[in-house]
Amino acid sequence: MFAGHVGAGLAIGRMEPRLNPGLVVLAALLLDVVLWILVLGGVERATIPANYAARRYLLFDFPISHGVVLAAGWALAAAGTAALVARGGSVRPGRVVAVVGLAVASHELLDLLVHVPEIPLLGRSSPALGLGLWRAMPVALAAEAAVAFGGLAWYLRGSDLSRGRRIGLVAVVAVVTALTVAGQTVAPAPPDVGTVAGSGLVSIGVTAALVGWLGRTRSAGR
Numbered sequence: 001m002f003a004g005h006v007g008a009g010l011a012i013g014r015m016e017p018r019l020n021p022g023l024v025v026l027a028a029l030l031l032d033v034v035l036w037i038l039v040l041g042g043v044e045r046a047t048i049p050a051n052y053a054a055r056r057y058l059l060f061d062f063p064i065s066h067g068v069v070l071a072a073g074w075a076l077a078a079a080g081t082a083a084l085v086a087r088g089g090s091v092r093p094g095r096v097v098a099v100v101g102l103a104v105a106s107h108e109l110l111d112l113l114v115h116v117p118e119i120p121l122l123g124r125s126s127p128a129l130g131l132g133l134w135r136a137m138p139v140a141l142a143a144e145a146a147v148a149f150g151g152l153a154w155y156l157r158g159s160d161l162s163r164g165r166r167i168g169l170v171a172v173v174a175v176v177t178a179l180t181v182a183g184q185t186v187a188p189a190p191p192d193v194g195t196v197a198g199s200g201l202v203s204i205g206v207t208a209a210l211v212g213w214l215g216r217t218r219s220a221g222r
């Protein structure tokens with residue numbers, strides 16, 4: 001899932017318009033940043049299954065980045081870090097804690113909906129969770145697109161962005177949704193997991209930077 005996390009980040013970002021929405025979207029994708037770094041470092045694993053052409057999703061061994069208890073820990077750590085950074089600025093630290101913590105937690109909730117039962121509670125030997133909506137891929141992708149565009153619409157309703165910046169954000173969400181849908185329907189199997197991890201990190205960085213640039217407002221003091 002990618003576009004759905006972007007939409008959730010935008011929706012949650014509406015709670016504090018003085019916080020740059022690019023940061024909130026980055027928080028909503030934080031667990032995947034941790035995942036891909038740990039995959040590149042050989043600590044966690046993503047597997048391209050032999051029947052990828054039929055399945056259209058990878059399998060994961062990711063107890064540190066996505067385990068339920070540790071994901072809550074990542075949310076708390078990110079919220080605490082953001083509050084420290086925001087100290088003394090125009091953004092209220094309490095709001096920063098709520099927005100960043102919720103954004104990170106939203107990632108775990110959305111992943112629990114789509115992943116097959118592979119998300120451990122705490123550690124590799126603990127029970128694994130996941131509703132497995134990816135097994136009904138058209139349903140999963142329709143739900144993800146609804147979250148992406150619903151989150152975008154909710155964010156735009158609460159913002160005073162110029163027409164140009166609004167169009168830019170619609171374009172970003174349309175592109176990430178198209179890429180997500182293509183990646184899980186028609187795109188060929190990825191060549192190797194390192195490529196998936198590298199392109200995942202680049203996609204997250206570029207998307208958060210674009211949302212941050214387009215979502216800047218004068219009321220944010222810039």
Ligand SMILES: [Zn+2]
Nearest residue numbers: 031032107111
């Ligand atoms: Zn994830």
